[in-house]
Amino acid sequence: MTSTATGPDAGHDAGTPDPRTMARLAEILAFDTVSRNSNLACIDWARAHMEAHGASCRLDFNADRTKANLLATFGEGPGGIVLSGHVDVVPVDGQPWTVDPFALTVKDARAYGRGACDMKGFDAVVMGHVPDYAAAAAGGEPIHVAFTYDEEQGCLGIPKLIEAMAAWGVKPRGALIGEPTSMRLVSAHKGGYVWRCRVTGKAAHSSLTHEAVNAIEYAARIIARIQDISDRERTAGLRVAGFDVPFTTISTNLFSGGNGPNIVPALAEFMFDYRYVPGFEPATIIDDLRALAAELEPRMKAIEPSAGIAFLPVNHIPALNAGPQDDVYRLVHGLLPDKTVEKVAYGTEASFFERYGVPSVVCGPGSIAQAHKADEFVALDQLAACDRMIDGLLGALARKAV
Numbered sequence: 001m002t003s004t005a006t007g008p009d010a011g012h013d014a015g016t017p018d019p020r021t022m023a024r025l026a027e028i029l030a031f032d033t034v035s036r037n038s039n040l041a042c043i044d045w046a047r048a049h050m051e052a053h054g055a056s057c058r059l060d061f062n063a064d065r066t067k068a069n070l071l072a073t074f075g076e077g078p079g080g081i082v083l084s085g086h087v088d089v090v091p092v093d094g095q096p097w098t099v100d101p102f103a104l105t106v107k108d109a110r111a112y113g114r115g116a117c118d119m120k121g122f123d124a125v126v127m128g129h130v131p132d133y134a135a136a137a138a139g140g141e142p143i144h145v146a147f148t149y150d151e152e153q154g155c156l157g158i159p160k161l162i163e164a165m166a167a168w169g170v171k172p173r174g175a176l177i178g179e180p181t182s183m184r185l186v187s188a189h190k191g192g193y194v195w196r197c198r199v200t201g202k203a204a205h206s207s208l209t210h211e212a213v214n215a216i217e218y219a220a221r222i223i224a225r226i227q228d229i230s231d232r233e234r235t236a237g238l239r240v241a242g243f244d245v246p247f248t249t250i251s252t253n254l255f256s257g258g259n260g261p262n263i264v265p266a267l268a269e270f271m272f273d274y275r276y277v278p279g280f281e282p283a284t285i286i287d288d289l290r291a292l293a294a295e296l297e298p299r300m301k302a303i304e305p306s307a308g309i310a311f312l313p314v315n316h317i318p319a320l321n322a323g324p325q326d327d328v329y330r331l332v333h334g335l336l337p338d339k340t341v342e343k344v345a346y347g348t349e350a351s352f353f354e355r356y357g358v359p360s361v362v363c364g365p366g367s368i369a370q371a372h373k374a375d376e377f378v379a380l381d382q383l384a385a386c387d388r389m390i391d392g393l394l395g396a397l398a399r400k401a402v
């Protein structure tokens, strides 16, 4: 790959994607990779194409070997850039689709299909450029492609891939995650933490409260503290400019407990989540709640020794916080015509790479507004803009050889 002018897409206008991208998009949309299904057919397809163009591929399977993460490497040596996308998509059940969600439909300068926007459009651009990677990697550092499973389940696949990469000794110097950002650079997002709290008390007839430990009442004390923390962060917490909601939020979102109106409840469970700004230490919240639980438990255990309050982590997506100090930020930002840099509320796999020590940014075709909907689409000019970004990236990497 030398320059766009002599590349395989030469001669196409600015709004028209590389024909290779469109061909790969038609293929990848046809795999029904809704997260509940196996992704192995799709991964095999990607692997075969990349191996045919000189990649060495490594797979990291889930526990029952129904899904895999794929890491393909072109070229050799340390560092390099990883282009990363998830291949799973959200379900179409109950949505009023007017086109086949698992086939490519092109009309009105848009490409329709489940995942066209989130994020098989980017995956297709990455796959479309596979024939160019080996030459660009000859510039001196490898080009990696990562495809993951279960992103739509709460980024469940990527931590496994990062673990595997650490075991394989693969640590790129930068990561580009092509979630739909309308081809703007997203440098930061909030972290998200979901917890389940289980309060175990002791049941009794409601006329015998002195013999009981009321799980709902103790749960309520924890929940009241969660509301206090929410108020504190809103009024006096860390502010990070650039976010729509520039502070950390926390709320209790699900509750169950109790058996009847005249029975003191022995069990209460609730779930809460917090979305924290980069720079906020997420452990402070759970530490605060655990300290409150430790204050409450002696009174509970005085009546019933097995009573107590437990906090169980359900899911955690770290915060992302890239900046101009990062090579990959400058590299990608330099390639984009639209210089807007955004901070967003949704989580991505980028922050898992960052936590691994790989600076990461998010930039990809399509608008998040079109993700997950019926008749999901990506505009063709967005795919074309992503083609140009990847062409530019490969050109920059290839020039390192000179």
Ligand SMILES: [Zn+2]
Residues within 6 Å of the ligand: 086, 118, 119, 151, 179, 180
């Ligand atoms: Zn996505």
